Structures are given as structure tokens and as C-alpha cells.
Amino acid sequence: MRSSHSRSAAVAAVVASALATGLLAGTADAAEGTASAEAVRIHDIQGTTRISPLNGKQVADVAGIVTGVRAYGSRGFWMQDPDADDDDATSEGVFVFTGSAPTVAVGDAVKVSGLVGEYVPGGTNSGNQSITQISKPTVTVVSSGNALPEAVAVNEYTVPAAYAPAGDPAAGGSINGLTLEPSRYALDHYEALEGMNVSIRNSRVVGASSAQYGELWVTVKGWENNNRRGGTVYGSYESQNTGRLKVQQLAPLAQQPFPVANVGDKLTGTTEGPMDYNQFGGYTLVARTLGTVAKGTLAPEKTKPQAQGELAVATYNVENLDPGDPQEKFDALAKAVVENLASPDILALEEIQDDNGAKNDGTVSAEQTLAKFTAAIAAAGGPSYQWRTVNPENNKDGGQPGGNIRQVFLFNPDRVSFTDRAAGDAATATGVTKVKGRAALTHSPGRIDPANPAWQDSRKPLAGEFVFRGRTVFVIANHFGSKGGDEGLTSHHQPPVRSSEAQRLQQAQSVNAFVKQLLAADKNARVLALGDINDFEFSETTKALEDGGALYAAVKSLPKRERYSYVFQGNAQVLDQILVSPAIKSYTYDSVHINAEFAVQNSDHDPQVLRFRP
Known part of the structure; x- marks a missing residue:
């Protein structure tokens, strides 16, 4: 469990009331109703499946601490409730889509009112999972300079060995409606951290850096299907390599060039930031703080020359x-x-x-x-x-x-x-x-x-x-x-x-x-x-x-x-x-x-x- 804190009786009552009135019925009822004014928390929005139980609903005064600000691309910010519930399946973080450059800063305590929705990077035909977000927001800054919620460590001990549950045949093979089991499946583990402040340490690079996109791939499981040159091998449809994680820089590349890294290099120290879901690669640690690349010794290979008769x-x-x-x-x-x-x-x-x-x-x-x-x-x-x-x-x-x-x-x-x-x-x-x-x-x-x-x-x-x-x-x-x-x-x-x-x-x-x-x-x-x-x-x-x-x-x-x-x-x-x-x-x-x-x-x-x- 991420925390020993539990929901207050008042929040539990609000959720029970919402269930009774059908406000948490899921995506079928997409009208922009209002979900229980004051007491909705981020974990209530995230729920225990990939689709928010409040999808399509208005929420008011949702509280959190800003953990990351993205002023380019899909503009907005991440916020997290520092007072977690006792359910590891419910994320405590969420993305707030502003559309224009956000006016908040990391460490701000905010209250956000807006529309809960599910955004699918790449569109619904891509098959990508969705990102639970609050859009059309009204944002109030309550205070600034607050300590950030402690980052959740993502490592070989926390990421399960199994990759994903089998999709529900009744839902066309989708896992969207399945209750998350973050201690059993890697994809559920990452999904249960969606929007939250996470960190990795001393991870091996398994996908070379891209200067164009400011990203690289690491594995938090150095032993998983590794090869002698430092990579991780995809050897079957059941060997998805659960330790792989995309790391993308949060700062614009124009302000901070991305480090050059080859397979086998190491991303040392601590890399920390919100857990996002990207159109190209899925779960992504958007690094507010980026570790240092320690160069390896990888060199291009040379094949043996053919013999005269070969x-x-x-x-x-x-x-x-x-x-x-x-x-x-x-x-x-x-x-x-x-x-x-x-x-x-x-x-x-x-x-x-x-x-x-x-x-x-x-x-x-x-x-x-x-x-x-x-x-x-x-x-x-x-x-x-x-x-x-x-x-x-x-x-x-x-x-x-x-x-x-x-x-x-x-x-x-x-x-x-x-x-x-x-x-x-x-x-x-x-x-x-x-x-x-x-x-x-x-x-x-x-x-x-x-x-x-x-x-x-x-x-x-x-x-x-x-x-x-x-x-x-x-x-x-x-x-x-x-x-x-x-x-x-x-x-x-x-x-x-x-x-x-x-x-x-x-x-x-x-x-x-x-x-x-x-x-x-x-x-x-x-x-x-x-x-x-x-x-x-x-x-x-x-x-x-x-x-x-x-x-x-x-x-x-x-x-x-x-x-x-x-x-x-x-x-x-x-x-x-x-x-x-x-x-x-x-x-x-x-x-x-x-x-x-x-x-x-x-x-x-x-x-x-x-x-x-x-």
C-alpha cells in the first residue's frame, strides 16, 4: 500500500451517495452532471478501473499539490493529493488539461473545478489506453512552496512479473473495465500510478535517446531478458519486458538539451516526475528531475571477413x-x-x-x-x-x-x-x-x-x-x-x-x-x-x-x-x-x-x- 491513511467518513458518505444516485455509473451516462460538490478527491476521480467512475461529470474544488507543469504540447499540469487512501488501485494524481500555458507552479496547493474525462492519445482507433483528466478547469491557488508528495519508487521489487490481465471477451478484449490489480500485473501497477509523482534510480538504458523528442527507454529490471550489449530482448509475444519504462524530459528541449545515451548506458541518480501515458510507447515518466547518463563502452560491431571459398x-x-x-x-x-x-x-x-x-x-x-x-x-x-x-x-x-x-x-x-x-x-x-x-x-x-x-x-x-x-x-x-x-x-x-x-x-x-x-x-x-x-x-x-x-x-x-x-x-x-x-x-x-x-x-x-x- 502507498499509505496507511483512509478516507474520512464524510468522503465515504459522499461516494456512497454518488453511487446511489448513479453518478459513478461509468461512461455510459456522459451528461455533464455534477459530482457531489465539495468532497470529491482525486482517488474518487481515478477509481479502481482505467475509466473514471466520474467520466463526463463536473467536479468542484478538487484539492492537490502541483507536481509538474507542461507548458508545451498538451498543456496543463499534474496535481496529487498528499493524503492518500488505503487502496493501491486508486491513483492519487491526475492531469489537469488547461489548453494554454498553465499559470500554476510546482509546489502550489490548488483547488480545481472542471469536467472529468478520458483522453485517448492517438485517438480511439489507436487502441491506446486513456488518460483520466480534468478539462475546462477553474483553478484556485491556495498556497505556494509546499513540499511535494513523496515519490513512489518504481523498481524491480515493485513492478510485477506478469505484464497484463487478459482482456474481457464481453468487452472485445478490453481491460478498461477490469478492476486494477497493481500487485499482480505491470500494466495495472503503472495505471494505478497514473498522474502520480514517481521515481526511478540507477536504471540501464535499453532504448537509445532521441534528441528530437527528448526521451529514452530504461529498464528497472536489469536482469530481465538482458543481452550482452545491455539491451532487453523481446523473444516472444509473452515476453513484453515489464521493467521497460519511457523517460521523457518535462522541460522544453529549447531550454534544456536532452542527454545523449546509447543502449547499455545508465541513467544514474534519481529521475523523478509524474507518470504519464504517451501516444508513442505508453506509460512515461515525465521527468521533472532527470538523472545523469553514465556512459558505457558500447561500440559498433564488425563482422568476420569471408574466407576465399565462402x-x-x-x-x-x-x-x-x-x-x-x-x-x-x-x-x-x-x-x-x-x-x-x-x-x-x-x-x-x-x-x-x-x-x-x-x-x-x-x-x-x-x-x-x-x-x-x-x-x-x-x-x-x-x-x-x-x-x-x-x-x-x-x-x-x-x-x-x-x-x-x-x-x-x-x-x-x-x-x-x-x-x-x-x-x-x-x-x-x-x-x-x-x-x-x-x-x-x-x-x-x-x-x-x-x-x-x-x-x-x-x-x-x-x-x-x-x-x-x-x-x-x-x-x-x-x-x-x-x-x-x-x-x-x-x-x-x-x-x-x-x-x-x-x-x-x-x-x-x-x-x-x-x-x-x-x-x-x-x-x-x-x-x-x-x-x-x-x-x-x-x-x-x-x-x-x-x-x-x-x-x-x-x-x-x-x-x-x-x-x-x-x-x-x-x-x-x-x-x-x-x-x-x-x-x-x-x-x-x-x-x-x-x-x-x-x-x-x-x-x-x-x-x-x-x-x-x-
């Missing part, structure tokens, strides 16, 4: 690269290809934009983008890569409008040759045939199944036929549909709705069917399907790619805590993959961590490299 194949999402990007970005990406990826023989690139980037004028060629990038690689000491691609139809492949992102093969002609076979166009599907008794592509480079509805407004797979030391290798470069539109882990639906999976599942089935055609023509065909799969190694998408033993996700050859290529909201996870056909029996796989864990990035993805002897 073929090195890599995939790298270069994040909307176009000729208008600064030369520094081209040089940094090129240096990574040479020094960190050891100049792979074949490199599949994702998110190569057309020759004028996001300018939406019908341009689809990426020749200038590729010429500039390959020149930068050569200048960095790498090989003189050649390239193959198929230009998309204008604005038919998703991504940034006008950018026309596509996959591209780079290859080192001194080590590997490309077999050109009647290069296909954006709408022409490559197929499988036999040449001299061996499987071959009808179009190389060519697109796989581009007319399939699975690829609508999405990147179509690019297939190519390569030869290394006399052995044919088929490579399929992919960039599956994004996770945009999926609900976050802190959704009020539990489990969250992952609507984007349906398209990726169909895309995986399309690629799997094509690989099976190759294997039907030659059961010993060496096939690699790789790229930004935008899904986890344990997902239904990956299972569909592997169906029937046609492919195997090579990232699963790594220890579980080393499987990640991307860091999202403090969770290190797999999005980029290389899958291999059965003929590729022995290989070395490396997820080369050079971007995702760092505040300064050349891309938000880590490249993947696989080496084998065909």
Missing part, C-alpha cells in the same frame, strides 16, 4: 536513401559496408529511393542513388559494386509518397557473377524453368508474383540468379509490409490487435510458394530469402516462410538473447532476416549491431550477414 550475403535497410541526402550519410553507410560488413559479395538493400527522393513527380529510376552509393563504397576502400533492380510503378509500392522505395542487389563482380535473364519489369512475374537440368529464373532480375493482392501498396520481392565459383545461388530480396496500424503493447486490448500481420502472412505464403517451385525443379537449389521481413523470428509470418521445410530462419541459429536487428520502445527484436533452403546446411550468421542501439544512427536497422560455402 560466399557472404548480407541485407541492409538503408532508410530512404536518395541523392538529396547529405554526402555524410552516403559516406557513413559506405564505410559500414566496407568496415563493419567486410564488403559482402552480395548485398540486398532495402529502402533505396528514386533519383529525386520524396519529390512526387513520377520519377522511378534510382540510377543516381545507386551510382552515388556505390561510388562512396569504392571511395571507402570497398569493391566496385555493380547493381541489379527492377524499377517500381510510381507510388505503387508504399513507403514515402514519391520516394518509390525498392530492393536492390549490389554484387562484387570480382567474386560473384549475376546471371541476366530477360530482366522483368514492375508488372511481370519471374517464374521457374530448367536450364541444362537445373532450376533457373525466367527473368533475372525479376519480381515475384507482383499481381498478387498480398503486394498491394507494398514492395514486391526481387529475385536474382548469381554464380559463385561455378555454383548457382538464388537470392530473393524482400521488404514486407510494415507494422503500421498495429496496437502497442500497452493497448487496452490484451493481447493487442496486430492487424498488419494479415498482409505479411500472405506475402510470406507467396514467397514460400515460389521457393517451393525452385525446389521442385531442383531439390538441391541454394536459395536465400532475405531482407526487412518486418516480423519476428517466432511470428506466423516467419512460420509461413518456413512452411514445408522450404526455408529456415537462420537468425535462430544464434542464442536467443542475441537475436535482434532493431530496437523499438526499449525492446531489442528481430525484423531483418536471412532464411536459407535445405541445401545450405552449414553457415555462419551475424546480426551486426551498428545502428539500432545508438543515439546517432545511419539507419534504424542493423544489417545481417550470412557466410557459407556453396
